[in-house]
Amino acid sequence: MSMVVKSASVSSASGTPVGPFLVDLERFRGPMDLLLHLIRKQDIDIFDIPISRITSQFLAAIEGIRESDLDSAGEFLEMAATLVWIKAQVLLPRPDEEEDEDPRAELVRRLLEYEQIREVCGLLERLEGAWARRYAKGYVAPRPEARVEDLPLETTWEDVYRAAMGVEPPESRRTRHRVTARSVSMEEKTRLILGSLEGNRRIEFRKLVAPFREKLHGVMTLLAGLELSRRRRIRMRQSQPFHDLWVYLREEGAGDGVVPAPSTGDQPLESAEEGR
Amino acid sequence: MRAEQIVEALLFASEAPIRADEIARVDESLDEDVVERAIAALRTEYLEAERAFDIAELAEGYQLLTRPEYASYLERFDSVPKPSRLSGPALETLAIIAYRQPIGRVEIEYVRGVGCAGVIRTLQDRALVDVVGRGEGLGRPLLYGTTSHFLEHFGFRSLEDLPRTEELPVALRDPSEAILPEDEEGDEVDGEEVKGEEREPGVEP
Amino acid sequence: MRAEQIVEALLFASEAPIRADEIARVDESLDEDVVERAIAALRTEYLEAERAFDIAELAEGYQLLTRPEYASYLERFDSVPKPSRLSGPALETLAIIAYRQPIGRVEIEYVRGVGCAGVIRTLQDRALVDVVGRGEGLGRPLLYGTTSHFLEHFGFRSLEDLPRTEELPVALRDPSEAILPEDEEGDEVDGEEVKGEEREPGVEP
Numbered sequence: 001m002s003m004v005v006k007s008a009s010v011s012s013a014s015g016t017p018v019g020p021f022l023v024d025l026e027r028f029r030g031p032m033d034l035l036l037h038l039i040r041k042q043d044i045d046i047f048d049i050p051i052s053r054i055t056s057q058f059l060a061a062i063e064g065i066r067e068s069d070l071d072s073a074g075e076f077l078e079m080a081a082t083l084v085w086i087k088a089q090v091l092l093p094r095p096d097e098e099e100d101e102d103p104r105a106e107l108v109r110r111l112l113e114y115e116q117i118r119e120v121c122g123l124l125e126r127l128e129g130a131w132a133r134r135y136a137k138g139y140v141a142p143r144p145e146a147r148v149e150d151l152p153l154e155t156t157w158e159d160v161y162r163a164a165m166g167v168e169p170p171e172s173r174r175t176r177h178r179v180t181a182r183s184v185s186m187e188e189k190t191r192l193i194l195g196s197l198e199g200n201r202r203i204e205f206r207k208l209v210a211p212f213r214e215k216l217h218g219v220m221t222l223l224a225g226l227e228l229s230r231r232r233r234i235r236m237r238q239s240q241p242f243h244d245l246w247v248y249l250r251e252e253g254a255g256d257g258v259v260p261a262p263s264t265g266d267q268p269l270e271s272a273e274e275g276r
Numbered sequence: 277m278r279a280e281q282i283v284e285a286l287l288f289a290s291e292a293p294i295r296a297d298e299i300a301r302v303d304e305s306l307d308e309d310v311v312e313r314a315i316a317a318l319r320t321e322y323l324e325a326e327r328a329f330d331i332a333e334l335a336e337g338y339q340l341l342t343r344p345e346y347a348s349y350l351e352r353f354d355s356v357p358k359p360s361r362l363s364g365p366a367l368e369t370l371a372i373i374a375y376r377q378p379i380g381r382v383e384i385e386y387v388r389g390v391g392c393a394g395v396i397r398t399l400q401d402r403a404l405v406d407v408v409g410r411g412e413g414l415g416r417p418l419l420y421g422t423t424s425h426f427l428e429h430f431g432f433r434s435l436e437d438l439p440r441t442e443e444l445p446v447a448l449r450d451p452s453e454a455i456l457p458e459d460e461e462g463d464e465v466d467g468e469e470v471k472g473e474e475r476e477p478g479v480e481p
Numbered sequence: 482m483r484a485e486q487i488v489e490a491l492l493f494a495s496e497a498p499i500r501a502d503e504i505a506r507v508d509e510s511l512d513e514d515v516v517e518r519a520i521a522a523l524r525t526e527y528l529e530a531e532r533a534f535d536i537a538e539l540a541e542g543y544q545l546l547t548r549p550e551y552a553s554y555l556e557r558f559d560s561v562p563k564p565s566r567l568s569g570p571a572l573e574t575l576a577i578i579a580y581r582q583p584i585g586r587v588e589i590e591y592v593r594g595v596g597c598a599g600v601i602r603t604l605q606d607r608a609l610v611d612v613v614g615r616g617e618g619l620g621r622p623l624l625y626g627t628t629s630h631f632l633e634h635f636g637f638r639s640l641e642d643l644p645r646t647e648e649l650p651v652a653l654r655d656p657s658e659a660i661l662p663e664d665e666e667g668d669e670v671d672g673e674e675v676k677g678e679e680r681e682p683g684v685e686p
């Protein structure tokens with residue numbers, strides 16, 4: 001895929017200075033790889049991930065994904081949505097009926113597993129290299145090849161019958177397609193964002209997602225938000241770590257960087273990466 | 277590294293006969309004469325150690341080949357029937373044909389959700405299924421059914437013997453149920469087939 | 482004809498590893514024990530005579546291969562087929578399949594965080610993995626496992642030989658443990674249907 005190589009720290013439209021965190025997306029095999037890199041590079045305790053900081057850094061790193069790459073970038077955006085969600089879970093005051101599992105736990109487990117896979121890859125790569133140094137006999141004098149149909153067939157009726165049991169009736173297949181049709185469109189989320197900004201200067205991203213329980217809504221809302229900010233209809237800003245993601249309407253014809261900075265000390269998303 | 281060993285490694289791994297001058301090019305320690313002498317030395321070694329192979333001198337160069345007296349074993353090895361089994365997809369396709377015959381390819385593909393042309397051909401090669409007629413619809417599609425060899429192989433006297441129990445999926449149990457749905461589902465099958473062509477440049481040459 | 486010679490001829494002529502019992506079938510004078518002893522004797526002979534090749538034990542069989550120290554000479558040679566190496570994404574996917582088999586595509590994608598359909602097909606084309614069954618869940622997803630060619634490619638005798646570092650998390654060691662959280666499943670399947678065009682990021686050039 002032709003994901004644009006853009007470092008996380010390339011300045012934003014408003015001329016935010018280049019930060020210390022250079023990330024070349026093309027080096028990464030996917031969101032897990034990127035996330036693991038961010039964590040390992042900063043010597044972060046994987047069991048106590050500063051989710052706010054990592055989320056900011058991750059979002060900053062994928063800023064450079066071009067709109068034309070939206071399809072292939074979906075994996076990075078989905079991870080972004082997951083991070084934003086986890087961050088929200090961590091921040092949300094929760095009714096303390098019961099100690100819930102740390103919202104980061106599943107992510108940590110995935111990261112550890114992925115890291116192990118990468119480790120195993122290293123081992124396999126070395127083995128592959130070692131065995132590639134051993135060559136088999138390169139030439140075999142042509143001999144008559146037995147035709148497949150001449151070989152005795154060992155398949156039993158039990159095999160066939162077992163396969164018969166696995167045949168899926170078309171009925172259920174039909175249902176499945178209906179169930180799985182993507183029900184959340186980006187246009188829908190675009191309308192939701194713009195609609196919510198009618199009469200409001202800004203709105204919290206979390207509020208846009210809150211009414212919907214599925215992760216997909218979060219992903220699509222984030223996608224729509226990114227698209228709208230690309231089209232310069234809105235601005236997304238994130239505050240200091242442990243603050244929320246705010247969506248601002250950009251006035252028609254407004255120049256860059258004229259959105260008044262709110263008194264809460266919010267700053268552009270692009271530069272929220274000073275945590276090193 | 278002795279010259280004999282380098283020459284032997286090259287003769288062993290090469291896919292085609294190679295000339296002495298070609299061999300000589302792989303290392304500064306070699307020239308054509310050295311290679312020729314190494315080949316002569318190897319031949320003597322192989323003869324004395326009664327190796328099953330020898331270096332043949334062909335028009336195009338030298339090549340390691342088994343000695344002719346082992347040919348009969350090699351032929352026997354090839355003709356020793358290696359038992360083969362049907363793959364998972366072939367089993368599933370065979371089951372669908374057995375229970376729903378006569379049935380066309382499009383219907384089979386609809387039930388399985390993937391293209392089946394290759395699998396059907398394998399089953400035909402195996403003489404387990406064959407074309408038994410043509411359907412009514414557009415293009416008069418070929419209809420497939422099981423063969424007498426199918427009955428023989430699985431030990432049935434007739435198709436009546438096929439077990440038909442309640443646990444059998446509906447798609448196979450009820451021959452009256454129309455398998456093919458409306459056209460939009462046909463599109464699904466198409467889509468799957470297109471997907472089958474997709475290639476991934478994930479391997480280095 | 483000595484047993485060593487027959488075994489040698491067969492090993493010499495075979496392109497892939499062959500099992501002792503397969504070799505034994507070519508002649509009444511042979512049985513598995515005789516073949517194993519002949520292989521041991523040949524190994525000693527090759528070592529003493531400093532042959533450029535020896536007998537490797539892999540994929541539950543035996544194969545004649547050059548010794549690694551000749552690789553640099555062979556790589557310079559046109560008529561020696563070049564081994565091709567797997568890309569990073571392909572290795573990653575293969576590793577997951579190897580350790581978690583049988584495993585479906587959705588689970589693989591959950592571990593890697595990226596779509597894998599194309600990479601899986603590449604691995605299938607290279608005969609390193611294959612469909613080994615169907616899962617229980619929605620849509621009865623195809624399950625993948627490694628092939629005997631996978632064992633050959635990495636020089637394993639069996640899956641038991643897969644490297645197991647002490648730190649491998651439980652999820653890696655225990656294939657029975659589900660890695661998909663319940664509620665996520667719907668979304669994943671959904672995504673899979675939509676993503677017909679999915680490409681693989683991070684394919685190395």
